[in-house]
Amino acid sequence: AQSVTQPDARVTVSEGASLQLRCKYSYFGTPYLFWYVQYPRQGLQLLLKYYPGDPVVQGVNGFEAEFSKSNSSFHLRKASVHWSDWAVYFCAVSDNYAQGLTFGLGTRVSVFP
Amino acid sequence: ETAVFQTPNYHVTQVGNEVSFNCKQTLGHDTMYWYKQDSKKLLKIMFSYNNKQLIVNETVPRRFSPQSSDKAHLNLRIKSVEPEDSAVYLCASSWDSSQNTLYFGAGTRLSVL
Numbered sequence: 725a726q727s728v729t730q731p732d733a734r735v736t737v738s739e740g741a742s743l744q745l746r747c748k749y750s751y752f753g754t755p756y757l758f759w760y761v762q763y764p765r766q767g768l769q770l771l772l773k774y775y776p777g778d779p780v781v782q783g784v785n786g787f788e789a790e791f792s793k794s795n796s797s798f799h800l801r802k803a804s805v806h807w808s809d810w811a812v813y814f815c816a817v818s819d820n821y822a823q824g825l826t827f828g829l830g831t832r833v834s835v836f837p
Numbered sequence: 838e839t840a841v842f843q844t845p846n847y848h849v850t851q852v853g854n855e856v857s858f859n860c861k862q863t864l865g866h867d868t869m870y871w872y873k874q875d876s877k878k879l880l881k882i883m884f885s886y887n888n889k890q891l892i893v894n895e896t897v898p899r900r901f902s903p904q905s906s907d908k909a910h911l912n913l914r915i916k917s918v919e920p921e922d923s924a925v926y927l928c929a930s931s932w933d934s935s936q937n938t939l940y941f942g943a944g945t946r947l948s949v950l
Contacts, residue, residue, distance in 0.1 A: 756937045767941035768941040770938060
């Protein structure tokens with residue numbers, strides 16, 4: 725069965741600094757991968773998704789992610805964080821036949837001035 | 838813009854009571870889901886419905902039951918709540934059972950006293 729590991733439970737970053745959130749997946753074959761963001765007291769919102777193709781995927785609000793089959797990774801990046809990026813970020817994996825998504829435990833991002 | 842609507846936002850109840858949560862999507866999607874998010878933010882799929890038919894029923898206690906009147910609605914009933922049912926319940930939808938992008942509602946937070 726597929727699984728997702730987000731090794732960093734919490735990340736603290738200064739406003740304007742760059743951000744990288746790590747995601748490792750386990751799946752036999754080529755997966756479909758997603759990053760979602762959850763702002764306080766809200767549901768999950770899609771940031772970006774990877775379907776087989778270009779390994780670098782652009783998302784909303786300046787986020788991008790890079791798929792690496794050799795490393796089984798799908799790391800999320802942002803060049804310059806804003807205070808509004810304070811949230812929990814979830815990496816998720818699916819395939820063409822499974823129902824729903826399998827989520828990682830999430831990374832809580834705190835942004836300080 | 839929100840297109841998956843959940844009610845209520847919050848619900849406080851006592852052990853043994855019955856509760857029901859509503860979910861409606863206006864995206865024209867064929868598949869709907871219920872996820873449970875615990876206090877540590879862990880997300881687990883509970884049920885998945887495709888065009889009014891149950892297609893995923895993960896190992897959840899029998900006191901939980903999904904109810905679908907049409908493909909735009911998927912409600913969740915808990916027959917006799919337990920303290921461990923305290924969580925956020927997230928409803929989501931997607932175009933069909935093989936389309937992996939999920940769109941989430943804002944969630945219903947349940948507190949069981």
